[in-house]
Amino acid sequence: MKKGSLRQGSLRFVETEYFTFAHPPYVFELEGGGRLGPVTIAYETYGTLNRDKSNGILILHALTGDAHAAGYHEGDKDPGWWDSMIGPGKAFDTNRYFVICSNVIGGCKGSTGPSSINPETGRPYGLNFPIITIKDMVNAQARLIDYLGIERLLCVAGGSMGGMQVLQWVVSYPERVASAIPIATTATHSPQQIAFNEVGRQAIMADPNWNNGDYYGGPLPVKGLSVARMVGHITYMSDESMNEKFGRRVKNEKKPFKFSPEFEVEGYLQYRGDNFIKRFDPNSYLYITKAIDYFDLSNGVGLHNLLKGIKTKFLIIAFKSDWLYPPYQSQEIARACKRAGVEAIYCELNSNYGHDAFLVEVDEQAHLITHFLNKVAESIKR
Amino acid sequence: MKTGLDHRIIMEFIDDGSTVLDLGCGTGELLCLLAEEKDVKGQGIEIDDKAIFECVAKGLNVFHDDIDTGLPEYGDKSFDYVVLNQSLQQVKKPDHVLREAIRVGRKVIVGIPNFAYIKARLQIGFLGRVPVTPSLPYQWYDTPNLHFLSLLDFIEYCHKKGFVIEKSRYIGKKREVHILPNLFALTGVFLLAGEVKG
Secondary structure, three states, X not given: OOOOOOEOOEOOEOOOEEEEEOOOOOOXXXXXXXXXXXXXXXXXXXXXXXXXXXXXXXXXXXXXXXXXXXXXXXXXXXXXXXXXXEEOOOOEEOOOOEEEEEOOOOOOOOOOOOOOEEOOOOEXXXXXXXXXXXXXXXXXXXXXXXHOOOOOEOEEEEEOHHHHHHHHHHHHOHHHEOXXXXXXXXXXXXXXXXXXXXXXXXXXXXOHHHHHHOOOOOOOOHHHHHHHHHHHHHHHOOHHHHHHHOOOOEOOOOOOOOOOOOEHXXXXXXXXXXXXOOOOOHHHHHHHHHHHHHOEOOOOOOHHHHHOOOOOEEEEEEEOOOOOOOHHHHHHHHHHHHHHOOOEEEEEEOOOOHHHXXXXXXXXXXXXXXXXXXXXXXXXXX | OOOOHHHHHHHHXXXXXXXXXXXXXXXXXXXXHHHHHHOOEEEEEEOOHHHHHHHHHOOOOEXXXXXXXXXXXXXXXXXXXXXXXXXXXXXXXXXXXXXXHHHHEEEEEEEEEOOOOHHHHHHHHOXXXXXXXXXXXXXXXXXXXXXXXXXXXXXXXXXXXXXXEEEEEEEOOOOEOOOOHXXXXXXXXXXXXXXXXX
């Protein structure tokens, strides 16, 4: 363990760093035909890159995640979003691996997105921000990995939208990833998944404060974003986990009936929704959910054809109670690996937490990931 | 850990450096042995959660899947060997699974418990009880076995279906059985050709 660690299993204070590329006259070309430049990516790193630069692991976050995956920011009470999995002695062991987490482009946590200043107008992009895709996010990350001097990553890993980036990484840069861990994800976004995202987008756009995306400096579309977040939270949980967490319990204080939250579940959703504006930009929500909806990796070709001849080793994890990204979608990825002759492990974990399981079910995931990474690291040494 | 005789025999059947698909690989002992001693590139399919964790801890590639439905993705002859050791009697449709195994493998290895083992016969015939033997160790109410067959049943079935048995070995309590295997063997291990006759 490195000197100065707070305690076994937790990182010292960490800081977000920024990498900017595509300065004029260069631009970053996007899959949809748009151009961006300059482009900034926010990222954090944990652990130390070894001499032959073979221990790099890229962690990819979900829809509303950010670069702060582990450790504590100065003054913060809560650690990064996957701190249970990243740190000394944890699944992504920072004593052994150099772990990188980058924020996606289109985001609002330090990377170039719709709330960033458009250099052409001197004002926030708003809806002038070009359409982005999962592939664009991955291409931008590849620039960051170039900048960090890493030719080949030991692993790319992530859940939900992070898992989509994992799959895109393998297909776009197969020689650059020794292994891949897609969790609770899909290779093709389904109509049901698009439908939930569309409800979220409609809620944001129906908020009068949204103002066609031009709300920066004025009143924010708080309520629209809040409703979008509420829908999101419902899809991340399961019937069982909601039953356990809230039951039909009602709040204590008695107020005259005016459709104010009575049930605990209502209060929870409203609280989560209303607070979301503090950390997320509504336009980013629109752009990123759209990028997710566009995601169809195989696009009629058949995923197994894209994976043929690929040397990347897979660990595919799904959760039985996840109805947003149901196990059958992970099984499709596993089947494509089978057909393509790609080395793979597929595991369906028992959990009541629904889609959220990938963030909260630590022990079993950590077991799988630890042993899988051991094997991959060994096979690279040989 | 001491290697079981069935594993030893299966190891003898398998050539060095080949590819093996183990259907119902359990905790992965056989695949682990094959990787270590025979430089085999293995893939397991297993339905039990806990067994999967042990496989991954051993560094094996394993799919959490049902072998009744888990084979159609594999192309013809995509493995040198497909192993069904003590799992054929546990699947819903053994005939379908074995046919699929023969399609996917160049050779197929099947290990089955013998329901006609002498002590099983005695338990049924004299005691009037459903047999519990070292190769059929389960009580009727918690057995994973769905089908009960003797070694002769299997051999006759293979003849009828055109499956070609290339080698067969029989195992008793501690050693191999050469005389009257259907009476004295607990387990049979068969090497089947990868094609169907006729």
